[in-house]
Amino acid sequence: MIKIDIKKELHGSTGKMTLDVDLEIKSGDFIALAGVSGSGKTTLLRILSGLEEAKGTLKIDNEVWLDEKFCIPPQKRKIGFVFQDYALFPNMSVIENLLYAKKDKELANKLLEMTELKELAKRYPSSLSGGQKQRVSLCRALMNRPKLLLMDEPLSALDPNMRTKLQNEILQLHKEFETTTIMVSHDPSEIYRLSNRVIMLSQGRVVKDGKAKDVLLKTTGSAKFSLEGELLDIKKVDVIYIAIVAIGQQIVEVVIDNDEAKDLKIGQSVSVSTKAFAPMIKQN
Incomplete structure (x- = not known):
């Protein structure tokens, strides 16, 4: 002991x-x-x-x-x-x-x-x-x-x-x-x-x-999973906004709404989570 x-x-x-x-x-x-x-x-x-x-x-x-x-x-x-x-x-x-x-x-x-x-x-x-x-x-x-x-x-x-x-x-x-x-x-x-x-x-x-x-473990409530990353950019495409997020060695795109686009700031730490679908896992 x-x-x-x-x-x-x-x-x-x-x-x-x-x-x-x-x-x-x-x-x-x-x-x-x-x-x-x-x-x-x-x-x-x-x-x-x-x-x-x-x-x-x-x-x-x-x-x-x-x-x-x-x-x-x-x-x-x-x-x-x-x-x-x-x-x-x-x-x-x-x-x-x-x-x-x-x-x-x-x-x-x-x-x-x-x-x-x-x-x-x-x-x-x-x-x-x-x-x-x-x-x-x-x-x-x-x-x-x-x-x-x-x-x-x-x-x-x-x-x-x-x-x-x-x-x-x-x-x-x-x-x-x-x-x-x-x-x-x-x-x-x-x-x-x-x-x-x-x-x-x-x-x-x-x-x-x-x-x-x-x-x-980062997930809370009914979230299926949650990943932390850095917000690199926010782009407007037609009527939607897309957040570009670096998670580990990967860069992902996430669709966000107008209010989220106004509140988020480039360079800040963000969490990307989902509860709308079941993730799949495959060998690389």
Whole structure:
């Protein structure tokens, strides 16, 4: 069990704010931290790791990591941290990067085999792809069999196919090592696929806490589905208006009425929803 009750003054996306988090996390959980940039997600990870100070208490199982008189330094906390930028030693081979964390060749070879890196053990980071580097970073984080694995948007720089592959490997390693995992992510599909609990922060406070479906689902009332996007343009065609909306990597056209055309502004965030028909899904 992890008990978190911390406070820290921050400069957030809209000015000064207080990160104020009071949570209990079960051992073995896979937690996704969600929320807009500047809401305090990465700071919370850094506090858990000991890289930043805060007021309050942190207790992992029966071990106190932080209280009003005491703070365990990062190197004495049994954690693994996977950064977005890999943070590998460029002058060390793959296997050397792992053994730097802990001199356990058997465990290092097991991790490399699980992540399909065994053949690259003697290669240096400069010769690896982004996906391979992130695998090495993940393996190194698990070398100490951490009680707590922290990941700060570890896959955001990778292409969709590689992200999906590494998501599967992360889930496999999480289950194999029975590690409690906390991951920052902005990707709804990643959050849904990996986590069993989603904690959403806004202005430093927990505003939603539950399963991915309950926290992330945007539909309300009788709507069949709802998608968020950016309004790019509004065009008048004969007697109707058409809104051009960017949703993810797609651009869609939506027919709107005269009143909607007057109220909407180019560049604002909008929701596109429907309840008049049943959507179909097909393979691409």
